[in-house]
Amino acid sequence: MASRSVFLAFRRKCAESSFVSGTSRPECVGRLFSSGALSSDFLEDSQENDDLKSRIFRLRLPKRSATNVIQRWVSEGNPIGISELRQISKELRKSQRYKHALEISEWMVSHNNFELSDSDYATRIELMTKVFGIDAAERYFEGLPLNTKTSETYTALLHCYAGAKLIDKAEALFERIKDSSLSFSAVTYNEMMTMYLSVGQVEKVSLVVEELKQKKIAPDIFTYNLWISSCAASLNIDEVRWILDEMRFAPGSDEGWLRYINLSNIYVTAGHLVNSELNSLVEAEKSITQREWITYDFLIILHAGLGNKDRIDQIWKSLRTTKQKMTSRNYICILSSYLMLGHLKEVGEIIDQWKQSPTTAFDVAACGRVLNGFADIGLTEKVNSFHMLLIQKNSDPIDIQSSSTD
Incomplete structure (x- = not known):
């Protein structure tokens, strides 16, 4: 047939x-x-079995017009609703078909019978960044009527700046956000924290947390993950302990998350576990969503405190198989953990992986901070072993620093 x-x-x-x-x-x-x-x-x-979604998804090339498909659909007398268009757009974005998703957004904007939400405008900003670049998205945002410059559209533009690591633009927009009379959630502040972590400015993360608290905005789980990761990257153990204590009494902490917090203290106190406690940590780990991938850095550090090399191996293998680009922070966390457990063979392998990584240049300065951090807490033997390994790998931060000052 x-x-x-x-x-x-x-x-x-x-x-x-x-x-x-x-x-x-x-x-x-x-x-x-x-x-x-x-x-x-x-x-x-x-x-x-024709429908609008099928017609749009059958478009083979980006240059072909989703707008024409929608117009033809309507001209045939078929109904069309904003909820359907939003769902199709969402699925197109998941498939990275941003141009067709943007055309759906343009259709919604150009037809006055559709009442657009703040999320619709925010989505349009992100799509314009994908299709035409940040400059186009920026011009679109600045041209929006005042009543559509909401917390969602501000955050969408901030997300674009942060993702592109445009620090100056992100910081300038963040100042406008703080000075506005709009109400923002922790999500906006998380964007700045994520950007600072991605560019290695970990010291600025706690400053963002301070500003969030001054505005009396409740941190969410992602805020805490980012905050803890910044402390772990700088080996600030005292602040990690303080954050964990705060999280224990934070609103919305359920039983599973409290169990995770309690077990996290093991890293700080270097205590010992029985098998049942270890299983609890594994169960708590399952509840972490992929969006909060940054939590895996902290989990690696925690399992180092537990002396659980097998779990560290598994988490690191999982991280490397994701589409998420690896950063200096990821490598420092896994490197520090293996070093803490005395597995120098694995430390050498991590250095080699880091050097061969196409997305992250080897960060000698970060290795220097690891040396200093371990020395500060009295792990002299590990410092000496790590230093000798770096020399073998032609990555001695001391030699590089001295040569740069000659």
Whole structure:
């Protein structure tokens, strides 16, 4: 049945082409195949169980217009709702088909019968960044009416700046955010914290937390994860302990999260576990979402405190298989953990992986901070072993520092 409908649609195309251009049927066949009509418009017309989403997803190339598909759908007398358009746009974004998702957004904006939400405008800013670049998204945001410059649209633009590591632009927009009369959530502050961690400015993370608290905004779990990761990266153990104590009494801390917090103190106190406690930590780990991937850095440090090398191996393997780009912080956390446990072979492997990483340059200065941090807490033997390993790998931070000052 399907093959017959394909044939009939194909024959109709040939007839139309012959009538318009006067070509013979064999020439029509060749033209349809060579022009790509058979693999695009022709195939779209031949589909059964037709709906708007299917038509849009059958567009083969970004240059083809989702707007035309929607207009044709409406001209055929079919209903169309904003909820349906939002869902299609969401699925297109998941498939990284940003141009077609943006065209749906433009359709929604251009039709006054649709009442757009703050999230619709925020999504449009992110899509414009993907398709046309940050400058276009910035111009769009600045041109928005005052009533659509909301916490969501501000945060969307901040997310674009932070993702591109445009520190000056992000900081300038963040000042506008703090000076505005709008109400923001922890999500906005998390964007700044994530950016600072990604560029290695870990010392600024706690400053953002201070500003969040001055505004009486409640931190969320992601805020705490970012904050703890910044402390772990700088080996600030006292502040980690203080954060864990605060988290224990934070609103919304459920039983599972409290169990996770309690076990986290093991890293700080270097205590010992029985098997049941270890299993509890593993169970708590399962509740962490992929969006909070940064938590894995902290989990690596925690398992180092537990002396649990197998779990460290598993988490590191999992991190390396994700699409998330590795950063200096990721490498420092795993390197410090193996070093803490005395596994120098693995430390050497991490250094080699870091040097070969296409997305992250080897950070000798960060290794120097690890040396200093371990020396400060009296781990002299580990400092000496790590220093010798860095010399073997031609990555001695002391030599590099002295040569730069000569």
